[in-house]
Amino acid sequence: MSKKTIVTLVDDLDGTDAAETxxxxxxxxxxxxxxxxxxxxxxxxxxxxxxxxxxxxSASRRGGRSSSAGSGGATPKEIRAWAADNGVDVPARGRIPAGVHEQYLAAKH
Structure with a gap:
């Protein structure tokens, strides 16, 4: 036996037939x-x-932000190097704390 499933989109605003998602x-x-x-x-x-x-x-990252969007265009490697040169504690791996990003941006601008 074969089966045919039909999916009908409904406009989320007004309940009429939807054309797209x-x-x-x-x-x-x-x-x-x-x-x-x-x-x-x-x-x-x-x-x-x-x-x-x-x-x-990039749409692949959550919220649509690129990895350097909040860091003035700098890569994590560049921020870590700046932090080391300026005595700012930053983890060697993982996410860079927001406070370090803010310090980096303030120093660069």
Whole structure:
């Protein structure tokens, strides 16, 4: 016996038939929303000035931030070297504490 499954998207805003699922992220949280063609166009129009002014980042990282986005473009290796040269304690491996990032940015700007 064969089976056919039909998936129907429903617009999350108004309950009409949806044309597509749109993924987006804000403040480090990722979202998906099913929208009709009209509502999808309205969402894109709303985001357009922010997309044009923003920087594209890797979608593979949570929240869409690149590894150097919060560090003024520096790599963790560069920040660790700066910290060692300036007597700032920083772990040899793993995440660099926010306070060290802030010190690095303040020293570089």
């Amino acid at each position: 749109i993924a987006f992220a804000v403040d480090g949280a990722a979202y998906e929303i099913d929208l009709s063609a009209d509502n999808a166009a309205a969402l894109r129009a709303t985001f357009e000035p922010y997309v044009k002014a923003g920087r594209r980042t």
